Amino acid sequence: MKRSSFLLTLVLALCCLAGCGAPANGGRSDSSPSQSAPTGESGERPQRVLVAYFSATGNTETLARYAAQALGADLYEIEPEIPYTADDLNYSDDGSRASVEMGDASARPAIAARMEGMEGYDVVLLGYPIWWGQAPRIVSTFLESYDFGGKTVVPFCTSGSSDIGSSAEQLHPLCGEGVIWLTGRRFAGGTSYEEMAQWVGGLELPPRAEQ
Template structure:
């Protein structure tokens, strides 16, 4: 009889032990569920932050830059390409309908085409149709040109008088062996009549990309 009672007690304790284990397992599952819930919350937060970043990128994508230039000999072109490389801006060349030859650019010849044009402030050389939407697609525009006889080439006057730069930031740059940009830049500002024109810069044809980076970093562009 005592043996039977002992066996019954052992069975009861065994059952209670199993129930206790089951409750412990249930508690573990609750902890795991909480951890999963935290992980899901973290994922949602990450998604919100990612969405904010994407919105910021989309907004900044609307602030496009353009480097547009005229270059008769290729010197200004080289600087324009470096500026576009540094800034990530689009690049476009102003192409005259009548290209300039070496004879046209003879400084010592008073009858050369460029000399005659520079001596007549009313001349407006024509250029090929520009295949970019300058007025609607760009907020910041770098405008480049060589210095001829101390001034901007007349084709640049044609260009700035052809567009409305209202609400845009304009940064002129030029290439020259010695002449500065101040006079030509003032001429372009007057002829354009619109736009927020920043101080320009003169470069030699051998200017490095680091020089250009230093100049651009000082412009405090948005």
């Protein structure tokens, strides 16, 4: 009897120890990180931002991607229905496609695909190269294709030397009434991510809408 009682006591003790060491979730290991609150308080950053850009050689595309990454924004490429070839971009040829378009203020090259959901964005950063001191005409096509009323538009451009001034003045009226147009900036090719992030981080963008 004593031996039986001893064995029973030992078994009960082992069971208690096993129960204390078991995970509270029934034995399943949960290695997923805890949920954290969204970064920043309401009103600290824009609700929805789009970076729209046209890039014929890739310089503007790189900076547009930098801006979108820094802001956590969506990205949309303004793609021409008929892509530009190297011959089209021959600035020394007065008969090249780009030369002809830039010589005609009414030219509106067609865009391959429409940007869906434009009405859902509060801020649009608009990137483009400088051609003959102006934004390419396809950027005009883009601006005239949507209602920018109530939105904030921030232009930026890439060029070897030309400033953004006259190109922005040309584009601003194409956005229609009620747009908030911020002063843009010109960037050289090869601009770093850090420089782009610093610029977009310093923009006075509208606060996030209250939910």
